Amino acid sequence: MCLIRKCGRCGKVYNTEEYVALPKAPYEYGYARVCDCGYVFGIDTFHLDGTVEIKVEGRTARVNVYTFFREVVSGFDAKPMWYQTLLFPEEEYVECSFSREYETVEEAVEGHREIVEKLRTRQYKLIPCRWSLIVST
Ligand SMILES: [Zn+2]
Numbered sequence: 001m002c003l004i005r006k007c008g009r010c011g012k013v014y015n016t017e018e019y020v021a022l023p024k025a026p027y028e029y030g031y032a033r034v035c036d037c038g039y040v041f042g043i044d045t046f047h048l049d050g051t052v053e054i055k056v057e058g059r060t061a062r063v064n065v066y067t068f069f070r071e072v073v074s075g076f077d078a079k080p081m082w083y084q085t086l087l088f089p090e091e092e093y094v095e096c097s098f099s100r101e102y103e104t105v106e107e108a109v110e111g112h113r114e115i116v117e118k119l120r121t122r123q124y125k126l127i128p129c130r131w132s133l134i135v136s137t
Pocket residue numbers: 007008009010011012035036037038039
């Protein structure tokens with residue numbers, strides 16, 4: 001698999017061989033690679049996050065909306081999607097596999113805003129998806 005990484009500050013693109021040759025900076029129990037411009041991969045990453053409360057059958061559920069710069073994509077993609085939004089419900093009774101990708105930071109910021117607005121204004125569907133199996137004895 002061919003992966004390419006992109007600096008979130010200067011925009012320089014690295015193939016895997018170039019990326020592993022970058023200098024390392026200590027990070028927690030390991031290290032992170034540092035771009036020539038000083039950007040630290042995995043740490044200086046652009047991201048937006050926020051939490052929206054939604055109603056689920058009378059209960060309040062919190063959903064984290066997280067939009068971020070991916071830093072790494074497949075080198076085979078004709079149009080690399082460098083940004084992504086994911087939703088993370090905090091309550092276990094809400095499942096969500098939502099994912100939306102973007103090519104540019106402008107699209108990502110607008111997409112993030114749009115998703116937060118849709119959640120706040122109840123522009124979503126809730127589909128019951130769990131069943132309890134009870135066998136009478
Ligand atoms: Zn850079």
